[in-house]
Amino acid sequence: MPAKAHDTAADIEKLRDEIRRHEHLYYVLDAPEIPDAEFDRLMQQLKKLEAAHAELVTPDSPTQRVGGKPREGFLKVEHSRPMLSLDNAYNEQELRDWERRVRELAGTDKIDYVCEFKLDGMSMALTYRGGKLEKGVTRGDGSVGEDVTSNVRTMRSVPLSIAASVLKKAEVPQDFEARGEVIIPAKDFERMNEDRERQNLSRFANPRNAAAGTIRTLEPSIVAQRRLDFYAYFLLVGGRYYPEKHSDALAALKAMGFKVNPNHTLAHNVDELLAFIARSEQMRDKLPYEIDGIVIKVNSTRLQERLGFTGKAPRWAIAYKYAARSGVTQVEDIKVQVGRTGKLTPVAWLKPVPIGGTTVSRATLHNEDEIERLGVKIGDWVMVERGGDVIPKVVKVMEDQPRGHKKFHFPERCPECDGHVVRAEGEADHRCVNANCPAKLRESILYFAARSVMNIEGMGESLVNQLCDRGLVKDIADIYELTEEKLLTLERIGKKSAQNLLNEIEQSRKQPLERVIYGLGIRFVGERTAEFLAEHFGSMNALMNASVEELQEVNEVGPRIAESIHEFFAEPANRKLVERLRQYLNFTGKKKERGTALAGKTFVLTGTLPNYSRDAAKQMIEDAGGKVVGSISKKTDYVVAGADPGSKLDKAKELGVAVIGEEEMLKLVSPT
Numbered sequence: 001m002p003a004k005a006h007d008t009a010a011d012i013e014k015l016r017d018e019i020r021r022h023e024h025l026y027y028v029l030d031a032p033e034i035p036d037a038e039f040d041r042l043m044q045q046l047k048k049l050e051a052a053h054a055e056l057v058t059p060d061s062p063t064q065r066v067g068g069k070p071r072e073g074f075l076k077v078e079h080s081r082p083m084l085s086l087d088n089a090y091n092e093q094e095l096r097d098w099e100r101r102v103r104e105l106a107g108t109d110k111i112d113y114v115c116e117f118k119l120d121g122m123s124m125a126l127t128y129r130g131g132k133l134e135k136g137v138t139r140g141d142g143s144v145g146e147d148v149t150s151n152v153r154t155m156r157s158v159p160l161s162i163a164a165s166v167l168k169k170a171e172v173p174q175d176f177e178a179r180g181e182v183i184i185p186a187k188d189f190e191r192m193n194e195d196r197e198r199q200n201l202s203r204f205a206n207p208r209n210a211a212a213g214t215i216r217t218l219e220p221s222i223v224a225q226r227r228l229d230f231y232a233y234f235l236l237v238g239g240r241y242y243p244e245k246h247s248d249a250l251a252a253l254k255a256m257g258f259k260v261n262p263n264h265t266l267a268h269n270v271d272e273l274l275a276f277i278a279r280s281e282q283m284r285d286k287l288p289y290e291i292d293g294i295v296i297k298v299n300s301t302r303l304q305e306r307l308g309f310t311g312k313a314p315r316w317a318i319a320y321k322y323a324a325r326s327g328v329t330q331v332e333d334i335k336v337q338v339g340r341t342g343k344l345t346p347v348a349w350l351k352p353v354p355i356g357g358t359t360v361s362r363a364t365l366h367n368e369d370e371i372e373r374l375g376v377k378i379g380d381w382v383m384v385e386r387g388g389d390v391i392p393k394v395v396k397v398m399e400d401q402p403r404g405h406k407k408f409h410f411p412e413r414c415p416e417c418d419g420h421v422v423r424a425e426g427e428a429d430h431r432c433v434n435a436n437c438p439a440k441l442r443e444s445i446l447y448f449a450a451r452s453v454m455n456i457e458g459m460g461e462s463l464v465n466q467l468c469d470r471g472l473v474k475d476i477a478d479i480y481e482l483t484e485e486k487l488l489t490l491e492r493i494g495k496k497s498a499q500n501l502l503n504e505i506e507q508s509r510k511q512p513l514e515r516v517i518y519g520l521g522i523r524f525v526g527e528r529t530a531e532f533l534a535e536h537f538g539s540m541n542a543l544m545n546a547s548v549e550e551l552q553e554v555n556e557v558g559p560r561i562a563e564s565i566h567e568f569f570a571e572p573a574n575r576k577l578v579e580r581l582r583q584y585l586n587f588t589g590k591k592k593e594r595g596t597a598l599a600g601k602t603f604v605l606t607g608t609l610p611n612y613s614r615d616a617a618k619q620m621i622e623d624a625g626g627k628v629v630g631s632i633s634k635k636t637d638y639v640v641a642g643a644d645p646g647s648k649l650d651k652a653k654e655l656g657v658a659v660i661g662e663e664e665m666l667k668l669v670s671p672t
Contacts, residue, residue, distance in 0.1 A: 008049070009056055015046050019062045023156050024257055060132050060161035065153050065224065074146035074216070076507065080177060080239035083123055083139045084312060086295065086319040092274060095296075098318050099270040102298060104644050105307055105315065107608035112299040114246045115276045116264040118319050119231055120290035121183035122212045126152065126230075131174045132161045138215065141451045142312075151215050154224035155182070157231075157259045170255040171243070172235070178258055179234035184211045185288050188227045206358040207290050229289075232258035241301040249301075266299065277320055284322070293321040308615045312528070324385040327360065328398055329353035331380050334365065334408040338416045340443030340521055342432040346371060346408065348382070348394050355386050363392040367428045368410055379404020414439070441475070442468050444521055448476045452527060453519045454508040458501045466490045476519070477580035479505060513540065513589030520578070522568045524561045532556055533565075538591025544569045544578065555622065597671055598626030602635060606649060607642035609662045617665065624669045632657060640665045 019042050025032055032039075043062065050057045057064070089095040103109050123139035136152030137145040152158055167174055184192070189207045196204070204210035214226050235242050235249040243249060247266055254260040263280065267273045277294050284291060298304050298316035307315040333349040346365040353360055363384045365371050374397055376382060381401035386392040397403075410430050414421055419434025432440070442464050449459035456479070467473040472486050482505065487498035511519075517540070518530035525533070536554045537543040543565075551562035568574050581587075603621050605614050605628060612620070617640065618628045632639060632651045639652040639659045652659050660668075 008053055012046065012049050012053070012056055015042065015049070016061055019043060019046060020159075023062065024159075062160070065156070065160070074148060076140070076144050077135065077137045077147045078144050079125060079137065079140075079142075080127075081236060083125065083142050083145070083179065084309065084314060085142070086317055087310070087313045088293075089318050089320045090323075095273065095277075095318070095320055096270050099273065102307065102316065104646065105608055105614060106298075106303055107643050111268075111303070112245075112247075113267045113273060114250070114264060114297050114299050115267055115273060115280075116233060116295045116297075117261050117280065117287075117291045118293040118295045118321075119181040119183050119261070120206075120208050120292045121181040121231075122208065122215055124148075124152070124180060124182050124215070124230065126158065126178045126180075126232075128162065128177070129175050131164055131167055133158065141455055144455070146216070146457075148215055150220045151217065151223040152230075154220050155228045155230050157229050159257045162256050166256055170252045172252050172256060173237055175237070176242070177234075177236040177239075178232045178253060178256075179236065180230055180232035180258070182211050182215055183207060183229050183231065183289050184214070184226065185229060186290070187288065192226055230259060231261050233260070233295075241304060244301055246297050246299050246301060246304075267296075273320075281322055293319050295319050306613060308613055325355050326383050326385045326395070327353040327355040328381060328383050328401075329360075331376060331378055331382055331394075331404065334371075334376075334378055336411060336415050338414060338432055338437065338439035338443070340440055340447050341523060342414075342434075342437060342440050344410065344414070344421060344430040344432065346410070348376070348384075350382075350384065353384065355384065355392070358386065360384055360386060360392045363394045365394055368423070368430065369428050371408060376408075377404035378406040378408060438468055441473075445473060445476060445479065447521055448479070448519045449508075453515060454511050455515075456501075456504045456508050458497070458504055463490070463493075463501075475577055475580075477577055477584070480509075480581075480584040509584055509586070511586060513538075513586055516540070516581070516585050516587070517543065520568070520574075523564045525565060529554075529556060529561065534589040535592045538589055540578065540582070540587040542591075544575065555627065592623075595624040598624040598668060601626045601637045601668075603628050603665075604630070604632050604636050604639045604648060604652070604657075605642075606639060607645035609640070609642040611662060617662075620669050621665070638665075638668070 019039075022032070022034060022039055022042070046061070047063050050061065050063055087098075089098055099113075103111060125137045125139070125145065126133060127135040127137070133149070133153065135147060136149045136158075137147055139145055153160065164174065184207045186207065189204070189210055192210060193204055204213065210226075211228060214223055214228060217223050232253040233250065235253055241249070243252070250260050250264060263283075265276050267276060273296055280291075280294055296318050298307065304314065304316040309315060329351045331348045332351060334346050335349060336344045337347050338344055346367070348363045348365055350361050350363060363382075365374070365376065374382075374394060376394060376397050380403055381398040382394045383396050383398060384392050385395050410421065410423075412421055413419065414432035414434060414437055416439035417432065417434050417437040419432050419437055421430050422433055423430045434440075442461075445459070445464050445467070446461065448454055449456035449464075451457075459479075464473075467482075467490070470489065472482065472489075473479060482502065484495070484498045484502065487493050487501065488495070512534070514527075514531045514534035517525065517533055518527055532555045533543055537546065546566070548559075548562045548566045551557055551565055552559065554562075557565075569578075598621060603626055605617055609617055621628050621640075629636070632648055632655060634655055634657075636652070636655070636657045639648060639657050641649050641652075641659050641661065649659065651657075
């Protein structure tokens with residue numbers, strides 16, 4: 001390289017380093033050293049140099065945060081490790097119970113925990129290769145997210161590259177993954193909503209929705225205009241948490257230039273956890289961003305691996321959720337919404353009231369009994385609560401305010417289809433009995449298309465309403481008969497959006513059997529039960545033809561669930577629908593073959609076993625044909641007890657249930 005070219009390349013890289021340093025000071029540390037005008041001057045200088053020497057432009061240059069044409073859609077990407085949700089604790093006792101279970105499972109009382117703010121935003125995973133940002137992926141359904149790299153690059157708190165020397169000092173390899181939360185600070189959220197009002201656009205309801213909506217905008221230039229922040233809180237290498245302590249991971253992320261929330265601490269017992277929770281709640285209203293609780297994690301990543309997971313959440317972490325925030329407003333009306341099962345839910349239409357960063361104008365009243373219990377009438381002033389993702393609810397009538405005089409009566413006819421409404425004996429809910437109720441259809445399609453079910457992105461409420469109103473979709477099987485020609489007859493649907501939706505529908509055909517079962521909307525069959533059913537029967541045919549007794553052999557399926565499944569498949573219309581779906585979807589899965597050594601035997605596990613985690617022991621028993629339940633009764637055959645068994649051991653002795661150890665359990669599992 002000629003000397004002059006070499007000098008230019010060196011000058012450009014020096015200028016880039018200077019700009020990166022000021023970006024870090026401003027966007028991560030919130031401690032700028034120079035005024036905005038001087039920063040803009042440096043950026044313009046770099047742009048001019050790069051324009052004159054295009055061959056020297058690199059993807060990690062500060063000038064390349066925004067560039068290129070808007071994307072046509074987002075690609076789906078599988079996560080290196082599932083991004084699982086957390087179980088919640090809502091009070092001191094629930095937290096103490098969780099912490100006790102951790103100690104019991106770990107077999108020791110000496111456990112360190114890391115406490116962090118639970119930021120109310122959107123989870124994101126950033127992959128780095130050779131120290132350079134390669135990919136930014138949304139949480140999605142936890143297993144598969146969307147590639148939003150072009151938008152992530154616009155976020156100034158996300159480093160585009162990290163020098164090898166910095167990685168070496170932080171003791172992090174050049175290939176790693178940083179996970180964290182995308183948020184919009186409160187002041188930027190308000191500014192954004194003011195701008196939207198000036199443009200006659202609707203306001204975002206809360207910062208979390210604004211962050212999620214922004215990160216999924218197809219035009220990076222729009223994303224760049226809204227100041228999104230990224231706070232990192234997990235570090236992974238090769239799909240595993242790294243290094244051996246979570247507290248060291250936070251320190252390493254900070255050393256690498258990521259924004260790490262400073263409000264975290266190390267706690268050694270449950271009392272220290274509760275003290276941090278109390279201190280943090282006092283800070284909550286003064287913070288420049290929304291939090292809705294505290295996340296608590298076992299500090300040792302090795303112990304995290306040992307503790308493992310439940311069906312959907314890690315045992316080594318929990319979210320302590322702050323009490324619901326409330327507001328007082330007036331009930332302007334009470335209307336009924338019809339769900340996919342035909343359930344009629346009374347909803348209070350309220351004078352809009354701000355509660356915890358969200359404007360609330362609707363709140364559930366659950367059912368007729370709840371309305372009677374509350375004594376609520378149209379015109380009453382009521383207290384409304386919302387907490388986390390829970391739908392706002394009316395909690396009490398304000399007796400010291402003027403009372404309403406109009407009493408609500410449940411309709412005898414469905415407000416959607418004029419069908420009969422009944423309330424079965426022993427049930428709290430009213431239901432529409434018309435199998436062809438359009439509200440049931442709309443809700444069924446929305447449910448079927450949801451991210452956690454068939455994951456058909458783009459099939460939202462507005463589109464589904466049009467599909468149903470035009471008669472293009474009369475049941476969920478009709479989704480797979482949609483064509484571009486049919487979609488183009490709808491409002492606000494062009495060729496590009498029609499093709500994107502058809503691509504999503506095509507992708508949904510690949511969903512596993514458990515998702516298909518879940519998508520049928522069988523009463524009482526949730527995501528976890530659907531997994532057990534697919535695992536037990538291995539095919540839709542076997543499930544459809546199973547007796548109530550055979551269904552009750554499935555893990556966690558009791559008489560009520562078994563009866564509901566059997567009734568669903570006994571209905572000719574439902575069987576016809578399933579047969580139509582057969583040509584489009586995956587009706588076979590991997591049947592888990594079980595042994596017969598423990599057939600008909602019920603076990604309860606308690607305490608910490610010497611060589612096996614509780615999950616591993618449960619798996620062994622179930623693979624041998626046994627059933628593991630959570631509580632002891634006279635029907636329990638064996639209690640497998642390890643160290644520190646707790647009250648279950650006393651209960652077993654009281655009922656005369658056989659108590660065995662790990663060695664005896666292994667002999668039962670493998671009698672030969």
